[in-house]
Each structure stands twice: as C-alpha cells, then as structure tokens.
Amino acid sequence: MVLDDLGSSLRGSLDKLRGKSRLDEEDVEEIVKEIQRSLLQADVSVDLVMDLSEDIRERALNEEPPGGTSARDHVLRIVYEELVGLVGESTDLPLESQTIMLAGLQGSGKTTSAAKMAWWFSKKGLRPGVIQTDTFRPGAYDQAKQMCERAEVEFYGDPDNDDPVDIARKGKEELSDVDVLIVDTAGRHALEDTLIGELEEIERVVDPDRNLLVLDAAIGQGAKDQADEFESAVGIDGVVITKLDGTAKGGGALAAVDRTDSSIAFLGTGEEVQDIERFEPSGFISRLLGMGDLKQLTERVERAMEETGQTEEDWDPEEMMKGEFTLHDMRKQMEAMNNMGPLSQVMDMIPGLGGGLKDQLPDDAMDVTQERLRDFEVIMDSMTDDELANPRSVSKSRIERVARGSGKSEEQVRELLEQHKMMSRMMKQFSGMGDGDMQRMMKKMQGGGGGGGMGGMGPFGD
C-alpha cells in the first residue's frame, strides 16, 4: 500500500511528543523529515513533497492548538489534514445512471478494473454493464467476458469484429437498459497516435459522463506524461490506481492526479473482481497513520455477511473487538473474514491494529494466514456443536478424533485451540484499548503463560 511505513515511522516521532504541550522547531523538523522520506520512497514527486513539508512546518509552528490539545494531537491533526489535501477528494461518482470510459496503457489493469467497478456498482444496487472494445490484445475479450460473469454483470463484446468503434456503438445499443455503462478500451505499449485517435472516436460514440485513467501503482514519475496525453485527448475526470496489493507504492499516480486536476476514484487491490475499494481520502490517510478505518472495515464486513448469508447479529466488527466468543463464533468470523480479502488489509482497518500488531509480525506471517484459516475450517467441520461451543471441553482423545476426522494432524487441532484462546484473550483486550497499549499487550502475550506466546499465535504469527 502507498506510504506503507509512514504510520509506523511517524508514530515513533509522535510518541516522543507525549506529555509536551508545545512543539518546537526540532520536533516539527523530525516529523517533516519522516513524512518526506516516506513520500519520496513512495514515488511522490519532489515538488509535491516540498510544498506539503512547507505547509506542515508553517501550520505546526504558527497555528495555535485548540485549548487543551496536546502537541502530539495538534501536529497529528495537521499532518492528517495536509495528507488528505495531498491525495485530494475522491472522484465524484453519484450512484445513478452514467457512462464511464476507461483509458490507460497496455497492462495497466483496465479490463480487470472495468469488471471490478461493475461489480462495485452492482453491490450498490445499480445495474451495470461492460463493453469490451479492445480488439488489439488477443484474449482481452475472453478475459473481460469471464470476469464479468464472475462479477455477475452484463457484458458486450464481439471477438469477430475488429472495429472497436463499431463494437462501442453496438454495445451501447445492446446494453441500453443498464444503469451504469462501463466502456473498456484497448491499451498499447506506448502512447501511439492510433490509440489516442481510436479513443477519441470511441468517446464520440459512447459520450461518457466520466473518463477514468487507469494507472498501475508502479508507474512512478512516468504518470505525468501519460496524464498529459490522455488529458488533452479526452479529458480525465479521475484516476484508478491498480495493483496496490503488490510492492509498488503508487505515489506516482498522485502526480497524474495533480496534472489532470482530477482525483482518485478507485483503488485496485488484487486480481479478483471484489478486490476494489472506492477511494476515500480520510479513511485512506487514517489507515496510513495507523488510525484504522472502521468505515471500510464495516463495508467489507457487510459484503462478507451477504456472501455467507449471515446477519448482523452474527458479525459485528465492534463485537469482534470486545467479545466473549466461542469456537462457534470464531468459525463464523473466519468464514466472513475469508470473504473480506487478505487479512493484512483487514488488519489495517482495525484501529490500533494496523501499525501496532502488524509491525511486530514476521514478514511472511500474513501470507500463511489465509491458508491456515482454511485448514482451521476443515478441522472445525469435524467438531461437534458442543465442542465448538465449549472449546475447553476438547480433551486429548477428542483431539485425536477430530484430527482423524479432518485429515489434519493433532498438532494442527491443538494450534486451532490455542488460536481460539489467543483470539478471545485479544478480543477482550481490544475494548477500551488506547494508543500505544498495543506494545504492552504484545509484551504480555509474548511473556504470558498457557502457550500464548507469539509461537502459539496460530495464523497471526508463525
């Protein structure tokens, strides 16, 4: 994710301000340096970084903190507001009938994003359809068709027609009764005149309300040139940044946003249709700063509940942090969690968890998570209702039976029970947990008895 380490590095500097009521120049400089380092590493352009640094310095030293505000909260608020200003508002996308055209270079993720966006609009209760006009790349038609089937949205394309403008025209007629029409276009290796000419013609035919530029998060400073070209050809209203689940930082895309005077519309976070997030500046920055983003979390939870047929009583993110829960509950939550996407992303959204706990896990801990959750599900399938309700009742002989029944090892069954113990302990600690308490909690868990050390953390640590 963009600026991945900003939250943790900044927290260090902010923690030094504890107990202080006023900031001095040195404090501000340290914080500004952390932010600069992080932004530059994330490919944000030097100009943008320098402007932002100046604004933060200016405000932190000259603005009077509201009465009773600590120096730490004062500077945190300024940093937060300035970063929100840097990434800008989210592209305005009213939930109503509209036509959206996607443009971008080859491989930037247009086809994938078209299907993802259609899926997203369908979850908002609208009826979307996708037109695939990419006749250039062999396989684009099949890929788009399959993804739209997975997203359960309407689709038009014609593998036998090699005229993209004609496909766009026919597609528009064919899908005239959808609410949101998303038009995918072909990409080329570089910005060639033919691509731009074709794009302009398709635009004339479909008459989009919005043009979105799809950019790979790895784009870096090259984003500026692309943005300029597309902007002058068709006009860009918003940007979709894809592949943010990879190692790329995505900061280059901010230059495109700045250049086209547009905004970010969506973030792509994986290859599946549901791996898309509407860009929300405040939530996005809260997450970066390790403040959590309950809104996104709630949205994911709702979606996951829908997919597993659960109701709100079964699954409430707030409950998850308080709960007294049985193995039964843990199972329900795991099912929902599997539908919520990579646990590392989910953890970023839980206040206090993102930076704190994640930073202390080994790098690959998150990779094994999904797989181990699946193993646990298989094990739980072999348990009786009574055992699920009272995990403490699972004796040695029962462990043997469950292991045999599930085809897993006794060790894995024990791991699951440990995991449950650890999770219920953790849930209890979440409630009322303040900033920085995470450190203390982790220490406690590492030192605590009952197999609750990091080694006993199951999927959360390995």
Ligand SMILES: Nc1nc2c(ncn2[C@@H]2O[C@H](COP(=O)(O)OP(=O)(O)OP(=O)(O)O)[C@@H](O)[C@H]2O)c(=O)[nH]1
């Ligand atoms: N990990 C990850 N992969 C993505 C994401 N978005 C797209 N991809 C992958 O990137 C590759 C290119 O995506 P496409 O959607 O085919 O790109 P395109 O812009 O339509 O490509 P052209 O039709 O050649 O212009 C595919 O393998 C996608 O699965 C994302 O958010 N995360």
